[in-house]
Amino acid sequence: MPFQAPPFDKITDADYQPAIDEGMKQHLAQVQNIANNPDAPTFANTIEAMERSGAMLTRVQRVFGALTQSNTNPTLQKIQSEEAPKLAAHRDAIYLDPKLFARVKTIYDQRSSLNLDPESKQLVERNYLEFVRSGALLSDADKTTLRALNKEASQLTTDYRKRVLAATNDAAIVLDTKEELNGLPDSDIAAAAEAAKSRGLTDKYVLTLQNTTQQPPQTYLKNRALRERLFNASVQRGNGGTNDTTKIASRLAQLRAQRAKLLGYPNFASFNLDDEMAKTPANAIKLMTDMVPAATGKARGEAARMQKLIDAQSSGFKLQPWDWQFYAEEVRKAEYNVDESQVRPYLEIDRVLRDGVFFAANKLYGLTFKERKDIPVYQPDVRVFDVIDSDSTALALFYLDPFARSNKSGGAWTGSFVGQSKLLGSKPVVYNVENFTKPAPGQPALLSFSDVTTMFHEFGHALHAMFSTIKYPSLGSTPRDFVEFPSQFNEHWALEPSVFANYAKHYKTGEPMPQSLVDKIKKSRTFNQGFATTEYLGAALLDMAWHTLPPDALLQDVNAFEPEALTRFQINMPEVPPRYHTTYFSHIWGSGYAAGYYAYLWSEVLDDDAYYWFREHGGMTRANGQRFREMILSRGRTEDPAVMFRAFRGRDPIVEPLLIERGLKPSQQ
Numbered sequence: 001m002p003f004q005a006p007p008f009d010k011i012t013d014a015d016y017q018p019a020i021d022e023g024m025k026q027h028l029a030q031v032q033n034i035a036n037n038p039d040a041p042t043f044a045n046t047i048e049a050m051e052r053s054g055a056m057l058t059r060v061q062r063v064f065g066a067l068t069q070s071n072t073n074p075t076l077q078k079i080q081s082e083e084a085p086k087l088a089a090h091r092d093a094i095y096l097d098p099k100l101f102a103r104v105k106t107i108y109d110q111r112s113s114l115n116l117d118p119e120s121k122q123l124v125e126r127n128y129l130e131f132v133r134s135g136a137l138l139s140d141a142d143k144t145t146l147r148a149l150n151k152e153a154s155q156l157t158t159d160y161r162k163r164v165l166a167a168t169n170d171a172a173i174v175l176d177t178k179e180e181l182n183g184l185p186d187s188d189i190a191a192a193a194e195a196a197k198s199r200g201l202t203d204k205y206v207l208t209l210q211n212t213t214q215q216p217p218q219t220y221l222k223n224r225a226l227r228e229r230l231f232n233a234s235v236q237r238g239n240g241g242t243n244d245t246t247k248i249a250s251r252l253a254q255l256r257a258q259r260a261k262l263l264g265y266p267n268f269a270s271f272n273l274d275d276e277m278a279k280t281p282a283n284a285i286k287l288m289t290d291m292v293p294a295a296t297g298k299a300r301g302e303a304a305r306m307q308k309l310i311d312a313q314s315s316g317f318k319l320q321p322w323d324w325q326f327y328a329e330e331v332r333k334a335e336y337n338v339d340e341s342q343v344r345p346y347l348e349i350d351r352v353l354r355d356g357v358f359f360a361a362n363k364l365y366g367l368t369f370k371e372r373k374d375i376p377v378y379q380p381d382v383r384v385f386d387v388i389d390s391d392s393t394a395l396a397l398f399y400l401d402p403f404a405r406s407n408k409s410g411g412a413w414t415g416s417f418v419g420q421s422k423l424l425g426s427k428p429v430v431y432n433v434e435n436f437t438k439p440a441p442g443q444p445a446l447l448s449f450s451d452v453t454t455m456f457h458e459f460g461h462a463l464h465a466m467f468s469t470i471k472y473p474s475l476g477s478t479p480r481d482f483v484e485f486p487s488q489f490n491e492h493w494a495l496e497p498s499v500f501a502n503y504a505k506h507y508k509t510g511e512p513m514p515q516s517l518v519d520k521i522k523k524s525r526t527f528n529q530g531f532a533t534t535e536y537l538g539a540a541l542l543d544m545a546w547h548t549l550p551p552d553a554l555l556q557d558v559n560a561f562e563p564e565a566l567t568r569f570q571i572n573m574p575e576v577p578p579r580y581h582t583t584y585f586s587h588i589w590g591s592g593y594a595a596g597y598y599a600y601l602w603s604e605v606l607d608d609d610a611y612y613w614f615r616e617h618g619g620m621t622r623a624n625g626q627r628f629r630e631m632i633l634s635r636g637r638t639e640d641p642a643v644m645f646r647a648f649r650g651r652d653p654i655v656e657p658l659l660i661e662r663g664l665k666p667s668q669q
Contacts, residue, residue, distance in 0.1 A: 001375070003397045003429050004418050005384075006063045009376035013075040016064045020083050023057030024090045030054065031094050034103070041103035043114060047124055051423055051472050058473075061087075062417050069409045070401055070433045071379050072165070081158050088154035092147045095134035104128055119638045123472045126637065130474075133275065135263060142262050149262075153255045160248045161409070161590035164211070167243035168584070169406050171233040172199075173207040173226070181205060183222035185341050190440035198406070209234055210435055211410025211586060213535070213577050216448075218325035219340060224317075231322035238583030239559070245583045246558040252589055253546045254555060261551035269547040269595035276479045277602060277641055281548055284481075284598040287605070287655075288537050288544075292571050294664045295537055298530025303575050305331050321577050328528050336524040340448055342517060348507040349402060349436065349445040352452050356503030357459045360493040364625030365463070366390025369398070379405075381438070387466055396420075396466040399431035402445070403438035409586065410435055412454050414461035414487075419476050420468040430465045432458040444507045449521060453491050460490025467633040475636045480596040482641040484603035485610070486633055492611045495522060496620055526663025531576055533662055538578030540597045541569040543588045547595035558582045601658075606645055608657035613649055 001007050030053035037045055068080050094100065107114070108128035111121055135146045174196070175181065181189050195206040207217055207230060215234055218227050238245035256268035265271040269281040278284040306327035307319050319327065332338050354369075361367045370386040377384060381403050387396040399417075401408075418429035434454060439445045447455075464486040470476055477483070493499050504513040545565035549556070562582055566572035580587065587593035610632075614624050631648045646652055659665035 003394075003427050004059075005375055005397055005429050006378075006417050007376060008378045011063070013073070013079075016060065016076070017079045017083065019060040020057065020064065020079075020087070023054070023060050024086065027054035027057045028090065028093060031097070031100060035097055035100035037103075041106045043107055043116060043120060043124070046103045046107055047120075047127055048423070048472075050127070051123070051421075051474060055424070059418075062415070062419075066415055066417065066431065067378055068161075069413070071405075072407045072409075077162055081155070081162070084154040084158040085151045088150045089147065091134070092143075092150055095131055095136060096138075096143045096147070098136075101131050101136040104131055119471055119475065122638055123475060126474060129275070133263065133271075138262060146259065146262055149255050149259045153252060153259070156248050156252050156255070157590055160245055160252070161586065163243040163245050163248070164238060164584050164586050164590060165407075165409060167237040167241075167245070168209050168211065168410060170243065171209050171237050173230055173233060174201065175205040175207070175226075176203075178205065180223055180226055181217075181221065183220040184217055185220060185344065187344075187439055187443055187446055188217065188220070188437060190443055191437045194438070194440045208404065208406070209237070209410075210404070211584060212579055213581060214321075214325055214579075216325075216437075218322060219329045221326065224323070224326075227322040227326060228320070235577065235581055239581075245589070247555075249546070249582050249585075249589050250555045250558060250561075253549055254551075254553065256547065256594060257549050257551040257553065267548045267550055269544060272547070272595040276596070276599070277481045278598070281544060281595070284602065285541070285544055287601060288541055288598060289569060291533065291601075291659075291664070292537060292569065294659070295530055295533035296571060296573055296576075298664060299534045299573060299576050300530070302328070302331075302528060302530045305335075309334065319575055321575055324531060324575060328531065332524055332527055336520050336527060338517070338520040338524050343449060343513075343521065344446040345508070346504045346506050346513040346517075347447040347449065347452055348505075349447055351505060351507070352447060352455055352503050353400070354503075355505075356452065356494065356499055357455050359502050360456070360490075360496065360499045360620075361459070361463065363499070363620055364493070364622065365467075365629055366622060366625075367395070372397075381405075394427070396428040396430055398462060398466070399429075401431060401433045402436050404435040405438070408433070408435065411586070412458050414458050414465070416465050419473055420465070420470065421473045421476070422469070422471040424473065428465050428468060430462045432462055434458065446507065449494075453494050456491045456494045457487045460487035463490065464633050467629050468636055469634040470636040470638055475638050478637050479641055480593065481599035481602040482606070484600050485606040485645075488600070488604050489607035489610055489628075492607075492614075493620065495525070498620070526661075529663045533664065534571060534573055534576045535579040536600070537569075538566055538571050538573075538576070539580045539585065540601065541571060542566065542578055542580075542582065543585070543593070543595060543597040545569070546582070546588070605653050605655050605658050608661050609649060609653045610645075611661075612657045 034046055034049045039045060068076050104127055108124055111124045135143055138146060178189060181192060192205040192207055195208055196204040199206060209215060213234055215230050218230060221227050260268040260271040263271055273279055273281055273284060303319055309327060309330055310317065310319060329340060358369045368388045370388065372384045372386055375384045379401065382399055382401045385398045386394060387398050389395040412434040414432050416428055416430050418426050420426060420428040436445065436447060436451055468476060500518065501512060505511060542562060542565055563572060587597050617624055632644060635644055656665065660667045
């Protein structure tokens with residue numbers, strides 16, 4: 001297979017478990033050889049040898065991890081449950097090995113005299129820090145305690161993910177008549193009929209849920225009772241019943257706090273942020289709480305406009321959260337004259353991909369793309385592309401998995417089947433996963449502009465992985481509050497005039513979107529930003545509330561803890577619930593964003609400021625793209641990200657561009 005791409009036509013579900021077990025066995029043997037090497041520790045025989053170790057396990061885990069998120073089934077879920085505690089123990093066996101740590105520490109202590117190049121020196125420092133943060137300095141008794149905490153946490157994390165997926169599927173709304181879907185676009189009605197068929201339901205319609213609190217159909221459904229039913233189905237996920245997640249979340253918060261205490265920190269957020277750009281919970285919380293008054297103030301103004309419209313229609317009710325999306329769209333039509341149903345016919349997915357996302361990457365970085373039909377995929381909707389660099393060399397393979405399905409986790413994400421490394425001679429094999437509504441057979445896949453933004457966002461992550469030029473695999477991942485910088489930065493090109501004009505064409509006629517409609521989209525870009533910012537801040541501050549709990553805190557009652565935390569941060573606005581409630585907040589309980597959901601905002605400060613640099617220096621040029629590629633996208637964590645950004649921007653980031661872009665502060669121009 002090219003680029004060591006996974007041979008999905010040969011892999012069966014039964015292959016994963018023995019491969020993971022064998023991978024752990026090989027990895028442990030390799031690491032023990034390093035630890036027991038009778039020769040004095042050197043960079044080559046210890047640090048670099050560790051970078052080469054575990055290749056089989058890494059390869060299997062990358063593929064298995066991708067499929068358990070995007071194409072799972074009961075067999076894979078069973079393997080995941082069984083292997084999670086074993087993998088946690090395996091990691092502990094390496095990072096809590098005193099002999100191995102002694103060798104690492106020797107090199108770390110000698111690093112200034114070893115004449116290492118900057119990347120190798122950074123690797124030594126990161127390696128030592130990873131051991132310390134994993135408990136290498138603990139007593140034997142504390143190491144035993146840590147192992148038990150890690151094992152339980154890994155089991156609970158797996159269980160949480162499994163329950164959220166099941167709860168989301170179970171919460172889908174089944175409807176008997178098309179009339180109940182009045183207002184929903186025809187393409188979405190056809191998709192609801194198709195979703196019912198896939199569940200074996202004839203002459204029915206199914207509204208499936210995405211992982212966020214608010215649901216897209218609420219924008220269109222005229223049936224207020226159905227909007228309320230859909231909203232309640234969303235917010236009640238995981239709160240009781242067979243797929244309850246409340247106790248899991250509460251216990252995970254407790255376990256994380258106890259683990260942080262063992263490692264010398266007052267709470268989990270302090271432990272986590274110590275290795276991020278923010279450095280402390282106080283810094284992250286201040287960035288967010290400083291924005292709360294402007295965000296909630298703008299949201300209240302938005303709510304007042306909607307209430308005025310409701311009253312003018314003599315509807316006789318007070319705006320509720322399940323009304324927000326519907327009346328926001330009504331206000332947008334009235335004030336900006338933008339109707340989402342008018343926009344979508346100009347945003348067909350393949351055209352957005354080829355003439356938008358890929359076109360922008362060509363303009364900025366000189367990349368070209370060629371679809372491959374000969375490379376096996378894990379699901380028929382998945383597409384594969386060769387990524388060819390500006391010098392005509394093969395740069396990467398890119399997989400796109402665009403449509404929602406019942407065995408796929410909600411949201412959108414990016415990962416790599418194979419990571420780039422000069423040491424290992426590997427090139428990137430990268431995938432984007434999204435959850436767009438799959439059209440009925442023969443129908444076009446039409447996107448909202450929000451969906452288009454998601455495509456640009458995820459491809460920004462893909463570019464970050466594709467452009468990597470690092471030597472050592474361990475330096476491939478950046479801090480959580482930097483990793484969203486390239487993705488959010490890439491969103492800006494979705495509305496760049498030359499890019500937008502290239503992809504926004506009617507799926508039937510090929511006619512460009514009328515300029516009047518383009519202008520309306522641009523004018524309405526900051527519309528509803530009070531809501532968007534408030535719901536995001538609600539979730540991010542809720543994350544911080546959970547992860548600043550002290551280690552001696554009792555298990556929390558989720559339904560009491562949430563409103564108290566939101567009230568404490570002055571963001572408990574009933575009409576604007578958090579983007580995620582605790583019971584389906586997979587970012588923080590089932591993924592890597594614990595005490596890290598603030599990272600999107602932190603990264604947005606960087607991305608908007610970097611975008612303003614482009615605006616100040618001629619905009620979307622190849623020269624500017626090349627500079628961004630070389631100074632940011634190719635570097636991984638070979639240098640402190642704050643230093644990298646400062647070198648690119650010429651100063652530390654400032655928050656004003658973000659406030660202007662979100663419409664929370666007027667532009668000075």
